[in-house]
Amino acid sequence: MSKIHINLTMLKALIAIVEEGGFSRGADRIGVSQSAVSHAIRGLEFAIGAPLIERQRGNMELTAMGQKVAEEARGVLQAIERLRKLGQNRNVCGTVRVGVVASIASRITPAALRDLRRNFPDIRLDIWDGTDQEVHEWARNDLIDIGIAGICDGLNAEHFMEEKLLLLVPEDHVLAGRETVLQADLQDARFVVPAMGCGPQIDRMLGDAGVAIDVVVRVREKETLFSMVRSHVGVAMVPELALPAIVDGCVVRPLDPPFSRKLFLMHGDASLNSSARAVADAFRRASCSFAFCLPDEAIQDDARIEEKTA
Template sequence: MTVNFPQLRAFLAVVDAGGFSAAADELGLSQSAVSHAVASLERELAAPLLIRSGPVRTTALGERVLPYARSALSAVRAVTELAEDAGTVAGTVRLASTPTVCQGLVPGLLRHWRESCPRVTVRVFEGDSAEVARWLDDGTADAAVLIDPPPGPGVQLALDGYRVLLPRDHPLAGEPVVDIGDLADDPLLISPNGCEDRIRALHRLAGLRFGPAHRVRDLATLISMVQAGIGVTVLSEVSRSLVPPDLVLLPVEPQTARRLVLSGPRDRPWHPAVRPLAESAAARTPS
């Protein structure tokens, strides 16, 4: 059996792009060349990897092959880029993060990296916390901004404290700090992702019952509902740049925070350009 780099690259491109035509555009090849590469891989494995009728999707075997293909390509890409220019940091790094961090923290990082590591291209992928961790594990992403990861390699970018979001005409909007207990009569709006666990813990620390009135996935919708006076919510400090002028983001008691950590994968070598990015980010982060 002979499985090669072009075969794996074509297979992954079809999966990631959602079809053969889009994969061909991504790779700069003809559609027939991509189809031939995937078909030759399937012949080597003696089984189909893709279901071609309707939207292209993986077979059961294709789903099992996927993480190994990603790891193999990641390793080949890393070795190739090291060999091409051993003395200069260069290449493309795929960075995954959650929407809030992507909007509130990542733009500043990208601007910083453009100046400090000009030969590194960073492509950003946005997903929820579980998706981000999975992408880093299976090789879809080369690096990620993780929320409260276990001890290990990585650079802490921020200790991201939680804040209460209120309309400017709310009775507590002028307070320097808001006790969560003072909002017991306000309908609570939350986003059902990693933040929900933090907000639940905040109520537990205060000895309060946790009973959200609405669960809203999209952050923009959540903010719009606070603007409309439907309720209040708790957001992290990194969300501050997204807060419109008719709302205020105030410190909340009891205090709680999350760690935002830039890291590469835990179980395989990092892409050559990830560590310089992490070191550059560490130099930028206040101690």
């Protein structure tokens, strides 16, 4: 019987070379030399009493025994990771107050909540949703622990994500038939602009681009803006995260060159406690997984246009 004991280095080496597809890349993944990985695999094979990897003409494949051992190794490493998190998470609990702009509240926050429920089930969130200006003010006055908005002046802040601003027009508008709308096409267009939130940013972006628009009305609520556009009061630029799956009576078009705005993750204190850090990390992961698609209505409208021109 083998006297070599199986250790974590052996298991990590096996999983690394399997998932990376080779000894060299596997060694890079776990931060050791290729010879160390080869030594670990030989030791594991000796401990198991059977070959685990077949090498043929520069390629490698797991043997039948290797596949079984790799499956068990994954389970062991995952169990150890869960044990490690138990120790890390023992003080990660309580309520964290998070201020977010409406678009983050509706699109990113649900994913962050799922992440927290899975990894930190003892954390509870108190979500404050408001305009950029409101979230910034809440963070400045320490009414919230973390804020995500487009304004971060005077606070501890980091770049969180960047979101495009898209053009919302009535479905029978002349610009609705275009796949992409040029910035120059917005010259002198009648616009509905948010009174708060990203409204000042839109004013600044258009001004910097040398595009003069006719601001017909400024509104505070998102639904009011949608209604105004639907009723042909004017067109609007809307952050991509703020768009629902379907905007009845309207279509969405990208702009060329695109306009985009930066969002920041901010807080008032110099350092966050462990619970607030866990929440911030969950929001970061959620933002990385975000993928935007034009609303179904816009896609359907494109299909109708193609049918008419066919």
